[in-house]
Amino acid sequence: MSRPVVIKHPRRIRRIILSCKSKQKTIGFVPTMGALHEGHLSLIERARDENDIVVVSIFVNPSQFAPGEDYSRYPRPFRKDMERCSEAGVDYLFYPSARQMYPEDYSTWVDVKGLSQLLCGKFRPVHFRGVVTVVLKLFHMVMPDIAYFGKKDYQQFVIIKKMAKDLNLNITIKGMPIIREKDGLAKSSRNQYLTENQRRESLLLYRSLKEARQAIQKGLKDPQKVIRMLKRTLFSGPVIKHKDIDYIAVFHPDTLEEVKTIKKKCVIALAVRVGKARLIDNIEVTI
Ligand code: AMP
Secondary structure, three states: OOOOEEEOOHHHHHHHHHHHHHOOOOEEEEEEOOOOOHHHHHHHHHHHHHOOEEEEEEOOOHHHOOOOOOOOOOOOOHHHHHHHHHHOOOOEEEOOOHHHHOOOOOOOOOOOOOHHHOOHHHHOOOHHHHHHHHHHHHHHHHOOOEEEEEHHHHHHHHHHHHHHHHOOOOOEEEEEOOOEOOOOOEOOHHHHHOOHHHHHHHHHHHHHHHHHHHHHHOOOOOHHHHHHHHHHHHOOOOOOOHHHEEEEEEEOOOOOOEOOOOOOEEEEEEEEEEOOEEEEEEEEEEO
């Protein structure tokens, strides 16, 4: 187990990567905001399997948080993250500062129109512009062959894929399955915000999604009925109320357009505020 080399400067990571590439090494890249858990580790493991060099970035990206969101209290356990990266065989840990990524005169933004305005975008209007911009900046610095994203953030994955296609990036974007706790809660750095009661109630998210998938697989085709079913389960405990739901949606896996009737494939996704956490989860359904 060897420690990854920690690199803070964009120019230095570029130099190292160019040297790796000159030796015909392939680069796998996992961008993260840190507070690493098994979800992140599953992406790193896959990157380890498929590439010569694995680069992980840890950057809590200020531009994807709106004022009042959790930017300042987002967990930043760097030492622990470093250990996890060592155990997972990461070669380079890119750890830039906000000042390096966004100098004072910074003014360029990349926006994937349409997709970024749906679902989470309705409630977090600047979020995906920040995500796409930082991911593109990181891609220019790390120059990966393959970049790995979790389908936990399903919309983000689709938007990054679209950006890579629209801008002719020579990078394969891979979407990886959601890793869950034993009881079904999707792993997330933000689960730490939950009290014990809230955490217990949060299990209703995945339970409702599984029930809905089962109903669709048994023949339910009307998304409105599916959404009503989900709500019944979500509201069956004492904590989650109507006002806590940002959205529940049944949509096409590629276009993210909400469907009128469910055909072969769809994704059911939801965003629910539980205490101080805004939880997102989803399930892919194939009939
Ligand atoms: P974050 O640090 O939250 O920005 O996440 C970094 C990457 O890890 C993103 O591609 C996420 O989708 C992915 N990720 C986060 N949680 C999970 C999870 N539970 N399962 C799979 N991937 C995840």
